[in-house]
Amino acid sequence: TRTPVNVTVTGAAGQIGYALLFRIASGQLLGADVPVKLRLLEIPQAVKAAEGTAMELDDCAFPLLRGIDITDDPNVAFSGANVALLVGARPRTKGMERGDLLEANGGIFKPQGKAINDNAADDIKVLVVGNPANTNALIARAAAPDVPADRFTAMTRLDHNRAATQLAQKLGAGVEEVKKLTIWGNHSATQYPDIFHAEVAGRNAAEAVNDEKWLAEEFIPTVAKRGAAIIEARGASSAASAANAAIDHVHTWVNGTADGDWTSMGIVSDGSYGVPEGLISSFPVTTKDGKYEIVQGLDINEFSRTRIDASVKELTEERDAVRSLGLI
Numbered sequence: 622t623r624t625p626v627n628v629t630v631t632g633a634a635g636q637i638g639y640a641l642l643f644r645i646a647s648g649q650l651l652g653a654d655v656p657v658k659l660r661l662l663e664i665p666q667a668v669k670a671a672e673g674t675a676m677e678l679d680d681c682a683f684p685l686l687r688g689i690d691i692t693d694d695p696n697v698a699f700s701g702a703n704v705a706l707l708v709g710a711r712p713r714t715k716g717m718e719r720g721d722l723l724e725a726n727g728g729i730f731k732p733q734g735k736a737i738n739d740n741a742a743d744d745i746k747v748l749v750v751g752n753p754a755n756t757n758a759l760i761a762r763a764a765a766p767d768v769p770a771d772r773f774t775a776m777t778r779l780d781h782n783r784a785a786t787q788l789a790q791k792l793g794a795g796v797e798e799v800k801k802l803t804i805w806g807n808h809s810a811t812q813y814p815d816i817f818h819a820e821v822a823g824r825n826a827a828e829a830v831n832d833e834k835w836l837a838e839e840f841i842p843t844v845a846k847r848g849a850a851i852i853e854a855r856g857a858s859s860a861a862s863a864a865n866a867a868i869d870h871v872h873t874w875v876n877g878t879a880d881g882d883w884t885s886m887g888i889v890s891d892g893s894y895g896v897p898e899g900l901i902s903s904f905p906v907t908t909k910d911g912k913y914e915i916v917q918g919l920d921i922n923e924f925s926r927t928r929i930d931a932s933v934k935e936l937t938e939e940r941d942a943v944r945s946l947g948l949i
């Protein structure tokens with residue numbers, strides 16, 4: 622039988638954690654034949670709630686679940702971790718400036734990055750979900766100099782999935798017919814969902830839509846502000862869809878993209894497409910055998926260039942801010 626894969630989830634008692642853990646334990650993260658051990662990291666006040674979730678996980682009698690450890694110590698949580706989902710973060714509260722938010726999250730992601738550096742397995746793969754996701758991933762990566770930089774990723778798969786559905790609905794197509802969409806830049810309102818290289822039922826999506834006003838004034842803002850629209854409607858932020866995207870992100874990273882398609886991941890830039898090296902920015906990527914590569918050679922038109930640059934500028938400012946705070 623296969624050795625279990627150690628999966629660490631931070632913020633396990635939160636609402637994304639509650640939507641995520643059952644799917645991991647049922648085999649949807651890594652595959653229906655891969656046993657998992659869960660390690661849940663929480664802050665001391667939330668350990669009891671995480672224990673409650675663990676009781677429910679036990680009560681599911683998942684055949685693939687080989688154990689659950691709960692801790693408030695990052696060194697324990699990341700010990701031997703093969704996959705780490707960094708969900709717990711400090712939300713922006715009323716009156717908080719961006720600098721305060723970055724600093725509060727630096728206090729979480731810097732020690733967690735160090736704990737990953739010191740304790741995780743050699744094949745560790747990290748997905749940062751907690752916001753500001755790209756810059757939190759940058760902070761964690763900087764604190765983990767012994768881990769290859771390409772193991773630190775940030776989640777833009779929810780944006781990617783949101784864009785796929787909006788585009789499919791516009792064209793009256795099935796979402797499975799949408800290929801080669803790209804989210805560029807930051808997981809924030811400046812992100813750029815790009816349909817110029819996308820295909821819907823084999824046709825170029827931008828040509829099929831043929832409506833730049835819809836693109837600029839409806840599609841892009843709908844995707845970029847979807848998180849706020851969910852809060853407005855539900856009275857709480859996206860949880861099940863965010864958990865679903867985290868499952869998709871890791872599943873695709875481990876198991877590969879389909880031929881003729883790609884996905885979007887926030888990854889360390891190698892300078893491709895004019896994104897400064899070292900920033901964690903979203904790119905179109907293909908994955909195979911647990912590794913990813915940026916899709917090269919795409920023609921970037923003026924419409925796209927302006928929007929990619931604007932999002933990358935925001936990432937550069939966030940990087941400069943955390944640098945001046947001594948977090949990287």
Ligand code: NAX
Binds near residue numbers: 662859
């Ligand atoms: P919740 O507030 O429900 O849960 C967060 C949990 O993290 C809490 O249980 C808290 O105790 C825990 N936590 C805080 N600090 C911790 C630490 N140092 N170590 C371990 N655990 C810690 O938030 P939830 O709705 O689950 O969202 C989690 C994060 O995901 C937020 O930062 C949110 O902004 C972010 N999101 C990111 C998305 C993305 O696409 N990248 C989309 C969804 C979501 O908004």
